[in-house]
Amino acid sequence: QVQLVESGGGLVQPGGSLRLFCAASGSIFRIYDMGWYRQAPGKERELVATITSGGNTNYADSVKGRFTISRDNAKNTVYLQMNSLKLEDTAVYYCNAQIRSRIGLRDGNYWGQGTQVTVSS
Numbered sequence: 001q002v003q004l005v006e007s008g009g010g011l012v013q014p015g016g017s018l019r020l021f022c023a024a025s026g027s028i029f030r031i032y033d034m035g036w037y038r039q040a041p042g043k044e045r046e047l048v049a050t051i052t053s054g055g056n057t058n059y060a061d062s063v064k065g066r067f068t069i070s071r072d073n074a075k076n077t078v079y080l081q082m083n084s085l086k087l088e089d090t091a092v093y094y095c096n097a098q099i100r101s102r103i104g105l106r107d108g109n110y111w112g113q114g115t116q117v118t119v120s121s
Contacts, residue, residue: 001027001103002110004095009115012022012085016119022095022112029105032098034071034078038091038117045094049080063089085119093117 008020024031035050049059050085057069068081078095094111 002028002099002101002108004097004110004112005116006093006095006112008091009117011118011120013121014085014087014119016085017083018079018085018117020082020093020095020099020115020117022078022080024076024097024099024110027102028076029100029102031073031076032100034069034095034097036069036078038089038092038097039114040088040091040093043091048093051078082117085117086120087119089117090119091117092108 003026004022006022008018008025012018033050033052035046036048038043038048047060048063049067051057051069051071066084071078092114094114097110099110100107
C-alpha cells in the first residue's frame, strides 16, 4: 500500500513562484523514477519533469529553465520549484513515482491526487 501526497499548489501572479512537494509513504521497498505531470482543462496530461533515483533530470521544453525538479531520497520526497510562472502553466499538477512495494515486491506506477496551480493576474 503506497500513497503519494502533494502539496504546495495555489494561486500566483504571472512571474511568481511556487514550490510543489510530493511525499511517498507506505509499504515502499524502493523508489525509482519520480516526476511531475500536469493537466489543464480540456487537455491531455503532459510530462513536466522527471528525475531518476540517481538524480538525472529531464524537462519539457515549455518549462526548461524555469522549473527545477529535485528529490530527497531519505524523505521519499520529490519537489518541483516553479519560477517565472506563466498563464499557460495553470493546471492540476500530479506527482508520479515508479515504486516497488514491499507487499509482494510488486512494481507499480503511482500517482498523487493532484494539486491545483493557478497563474492569474
